[in-house]
Amino acid sequence: MKVFRILGRNIRDAFRSVFRNFSLSIASISCITITLVVVSISVLSSYNVDNFTKLMKQDFTIVVFLDNKIDQKGITEIETEIEKIENVESYEYESKIDIASSMMATSDIFENIMKEWDETENPLQDTFLIKVKDTNYINQTANKIKQLEGVTLVKYGEGIVEQLLTVFNIVEKALVVVVLLLVFVTAFLITNTIKLTIFSRKKEIEIMRLVGSSNINIQLPFIIEGLFLGLLGAVIPTLIVIYGYTALYLNFDGRLFSPFIRLVHPEPFIYVVSLGLVSLGIIVGMMGSYAAVRKYLKI
Amino acid sequence: MELIRIKGVEKQYKNGVTAVYDLDLKIKKGDFIFVIGASGSGKSTLIKMLHREEKPSKGQIIIGGIDVAKLRNNKVYKLRRKLGIVFQDFKLLPKLNVFENVAFTLEIFGVPMSEIKEKTLKAIELVGLKNKAKQYPDKLSGGEQQRVAIARAIVNGPKLLLCDEPTGNLDHETSMEIMKVLEVINNLGTTIIMATHDRDIVNKMKKRVILLENGKLVKDYEKGSYDCNEGV
Numbered sequence: 001m002k003v004f005r006i007l008g009r010n011i012r013d014a015f016r017s018v019f020r021n022f023s024l025s026i027a028s029i030s031c032i033t034i035t036l037v038v039v040s041i042s043v044l045s046s047y048n049v050d051n052f053t054k055l056m057k058q059d060f061t062i063v064v065f066l067d068n069k070i071d072q073k074g075i076t077e078i079e080t081e082i083e084k085i086e087n088v089e090s091y092e093y094e095s096k097i098d099i100a101s102s103m104m105a106t107s108d109i110f111e112n113i114m115k116e117w118d119e120t121e122n123p124l125q126d127t128f129l130i131k132v133k134d135t136n137y138i139n140q141t142a143n144k145i146k147q148l149e150g151v152t153l154v155k156y157g158e159g160i161v162e163q164l165l166t167v168f169n170i171v172e173k174a175l176v177v178v179v180l181l182l183v184f185v186t187a188f189l190i191t192n193t194i195k196l197t198i199f200s201r202k203k204e205i206e207i208m209r210l211v212g213s214s215n216i217n218i219q220l221p222f223i224i225e226g227l228f229l230g231l232l233g234a235v236i237p238t239l240i241v242i243y244g245y246t247a248l249y250l251n252f253d254g255r256l257f258s259p260f261i262r263l264v265h266p267e268p269f270i271y272v273v274s275l276g277l278v279s280l281g282i283i284v285g286m287m288g289s290y291a292a293v294r295k296y297l298k299i
Numbered sequence: 300m301e302l303i304r305i306k307g308v309e310k311q312y313k314n315g316v317t318a319v320y321d322l323d324l325k326i327k328k329g330d331f332i333f334v335i336g337a338s339g340s341g342k343s344t345l346i347k348m349l350h351r352e353e354k355p356s357k358g359q360i361i362i363g364g365i366d367v368a369k370l371r372n373n374k375v376y377k378l379r380r381k382l383g384i385v386f387q388d389f390k391l392l393p394k395l396n397v398f399e400n401v402a403f404t405l406e407i408f409g410v411p412m413s414e415i416k417e418k419t420l421k422a423i424e425l426v427g428l429k430n431k432a433k434q435y436p437d438k439l440s441g442g443e444q445q446r447v448a449i450a451r452a453i454v455n456g457p458k459l460l461l462c463d464e465p466t467g468n469l470d471h472e473t474s475m476e477i478m479k480v481l482e483v484i485n486n487l488g489t490t491i492i493m494a495t496h497d498r499d500i501v502n503k504m505k506k507r508v509i510l511l512e513n514g515k516l517v518k519d520y521e522k523g524s525y526d527c528n529e530g531v
Binding site: 020209 | 350352372373375376377379380384390391392394403404406407408409411451455
């Protein structure tokens with residue numbers, strides 16, 4: 001009972017204290033708000049860039065051209081071999097007739113020339129279109145396929161793909177570093193602002209100690225206050241994420257500048273980011289208060 | 300019955316200054332004691348050691364069974380809950396009103412609301428501020444603020460009340476009023492130790508007087524006065 005009574009009073013006092021020290025609370029809340037807005041924008045953009053690179057990677061395809069001399073049995077054998085390769089995610093067989101008809105469908109010129117061809121005259125080659133699981137090993141997978149009997153040519157955009165992959169990998173790592181750095185800076189900024197506000201309440205802590213508060217008794221209301229501050233500070237950033245990002249997505253119809261840059265769908269993305277922001281605000285608020293009060297305690 | 304026993308206590312600060320030398324004292328339950336002496340004689344250090352704001356460098360201080368010198372920092376609150384402390388600068392929380400300032404102590408201890416109300420009002424009445432319970436400290440005179448501080452110190456019914464120059468910031472008349480309040484509290488059974496400079500108060504009250512000089516106990520009069528002490 002006593003524990004609940006003390007906890008209840010602490011929550012009430014923490015809530016009151018936010019209003020009693022209104023200007024200090026506003027200082028802390030605005031610091032939390034501003035830094036969380038920056039964090040949320042960076043998280044939203046980095047996740048989108050990350051998503052974009054992932055989608056691009058998914059589009060990487062190995063095209064395997066087969067020798068026109070091999071028969072159906074040979075094709076089945078190659079198919080079995082491709083299936084055995086571990087990095088192969090999926091594959092699709094396209095015969096030269098399929099390719100010819102799809103080419104004819106794209107332009108009249110192709111159609112005029114190609115419709116004259118008969119079975120033996122078609123110079124195109126049967127192909128396998130292969131998607132890989134890990135694009136970083138696309139080169140090795142292509143080489144393996146190249147060695148199969150009946151395969152004449154393997155293409156996957158060599159050179160460009162490697163360059164893109166290097167860029168993407170750097171971008172992905174850089175984004176993680178940027179977000180982590182920002183989170184760290186946020187924690188530091190918020191902790192320091194709260195420290196400053198608690199500095200002005202040194203007297204309160206001193207009196208609490210003198211009248212017989214235990215250390216935990218002194219820290220608890222400040223920690224709960226930090227929780228409130230974090231929660232209040234996260235309100236605007238959360239609204240920006242939920243409404244701002246949805247508005248952006250709808251406004252651009254899910255595509256930014258070009259059809260290639262697809263935005264991440266708002267749901268459940270925005271809720272996950274918002275939850276992260278609120279948790280970050282609360283945790284940093286509580287930690288800031290804890291660290292600040294600890295300074296004035298004799299432990 | 301003995302409430303406090305001080306045995307061979309010495310206090311040396313980190314800067315090398317020794318504030319109290321080889322102090323031995325016994326204080327009975329219900330005593331009213333003045334600790335007097337010039338500035339720097341060790342009065343405040345003694346009071347600070349009694350509420351464990353400072354730790355003795357040597358010796359033993361036992362208050363109501365607790366060995367203060369051995370008390371760890373995170374257990375100091377156990378001692379503080381058994382005593383009340385009054386300071387020269389009142390140390391009130393400006394954003395809390397009189398009632399809240401006094402109730403503050405009990406709230407920390409987790410006392411039920413009904414009990415808080417009863418005890419707080421009783422303490423406020425005892426110091427004569429019944430009609431000012433809703434006022435904030437900045438609207439009160441120095442004497443009234445000190446009464447609030449006293450009410451806060453005694454609201455939990457401590458056996459010991461420590462006062463460090465409680466009248467230092469007050470005029471003579473107000474000081475005497477504060478002393479009346481302290482006498483009432485003493486008559487109710489609380490032991491009071493008060494460090495002071497105020498010659499008149501000591502002379503009028505005729506209580507036990509302990510004189511410190513350069514950190515040493517020089518004289519201990521059962522019913523003393525300031526005038527017994529030449530050169531102070």
